[in-house]
Amino acid sequence: MNPTVSASGLSLHYGRTRALDEVELRLTPGVTGLLGPNGAGKTTLLRVLATAVPADRGSFTVLGHDPRTARGRQEVRRHLGYLPQTPGFHPGFTAFEFVDYVAILKELTDRRARHREVRRVLEEVGLGEVRGRRIRKLSGGMRQRVALAAALVGDPGFLVLDEPTVGLDPEQRMRFRELIARAGEGRTVLLSTHQTEDVAMLCRRVLVMAGGTVRFDGTPAELTARAAGRVWSSTERDPGAKAGWRTGTGTFRNVGDPPAGADLAEATLEDGYLLVLDGMGAGVAA
Numbered sequence: 036m037n038p039t040v041s042a043s044g045l046s047l048h049y050g051r052t053r054a055l056d057e058v059e060l061r062l063t064p065g066v067t068g069l070l071g072p073n074g075a076g077k078t079t080l081l082r083v084l085a086t087a088v089p090a091d092r093g094s095f096t097v098l099g100h101d102p103r104t105a106r107g108r109q110e111v112r113r114h115l116g117y118l119p120q121t122p123g124f125h126p127g128f129t130a131f132e133f134v135d136y137v138a139i140l141k142e143l144t145d146r147r148a149r150h151r152e153v154r155r156v157l158e159e160v161g162l163g164e165v166r167g168r169r170i171r172k173l174s175g176g177m178r179q180r181v182a183l184a185a186a187l188v189g190d191p192g193f194l195v196l197d198e199p200t201v202g203l204d205p206e207q208r209m210r211f212r213e214l215i216a217r218a219g220e221g222r223t224v225l226l227s228t229h230q231t232e233d234v235a236m237l238c239r240r241v242l243v244m245a246g247g248t249v250r251f252d253g254t255p256a257e258l259t260a261r262a263a264g265r266v267w268s269s270t271e272r273d274p275g276a277k278a279g280w281r282t283g284t285g286t287f288r289n290v291g292d293p294p295a296g297a298d299l300a301e302a303t304l305e306d307g308y309l310l311v312l313d314g315m316g317a318g319v320a321a
């Protein structure tokens with residue numbers, strides 16, 4: 036299958052900080068999760084792919100379009116939906132007005148067709164009933180769905196979502212996950228998140244970034260498998276563990292190289308993630 040997004044040698048510096056360092060990437064339809072510690076370069080990568088900031092070096096294409104020319108950039112933007120980390124709402128706008136405004140920016144010029152499209156995406160995210168309500172009167176979960184509707188307007192082939200579930204309560208997060216899963220049917224979605232459950236529940240594929248590069252690229256099951264046989268329970272904190280924490284039941288859960296006879300526990304995706312980070316010398320929080 037031809038990748039929707041293909042990137043090679045993407046690098047970006049902020050002064051002396053190497054935010055992106057020779058990133059190689061192929062993205063195909065479905066939801067790909069992007070995990071990584073604070074400062075790993077996730078937002079920078081998303082901003083580059085969304086053409087919000089140009090890379091210093093390297094190149095990428097979206098559906099065959101190269102954003103290094105003005106024409107190519109315009110084509111990439113036509114096929115792109117972007118939900119940034121802090122969506123810039125005008126709180127006085129209604130949900131409809133905001134999404135309509137984004138649709139105008141996306142060059143949907145025919146007013147009737149555009150309004151039909153705005154109603155469609157607002158229905159899709161479950162906000163059809165409140166489309167006339169001002170954004171400042173909406174809950175955090177609803178606002179985030181307005182931002183998703185704006186990203187979906189025009190039915191883009193590539194959707195970039197930067198930590199969309201942050202700050203949502205568990206019910207809203209679950210609802211948002213369902214929307215992302217639906218958005219990923221037949222469409223390429225890149226989802227940056229700190230929630231390993233988002234990845235375990237939603238993603239066909241997962242990338243782990245640290246220090247500006249991609250350190251792991253595989254399925255969620257493969258990331259979990261990294262921790263198989265490397266998680267154990269103990270009654271005291273195990274000083275030999277790479278990470279360990281007291282669980283709700285009072286026992287300790289340890290990740291690393293278990294001692295002989297350890298009481299092994301089932302690995303999760305989060306354990307695999309911690310071990311990938313540790314393997315590159317980043318250390319993991321204990």
Ligand SMILES: Nc1ncnc2c1ncn2[C@@H]1O[C@H](COP(=O)(O)OP(=O)(O)OP(=O)(O)O)[C@@H](O)[C@H]1O
Binds near residue numbers: 071074075076080
């Ligand atoms: N506008 C900027 N000016 C200077 N440095 C920046 C800028 N944006 C990001 N950086 C730096 O680039 C590096 C990568 O940051 P980035 O925001 O991409 O990481 P992240 O993985 O998205 O982190 P988080 O999970 O905290 O959002 C960090 O060292 C950060 O401090």
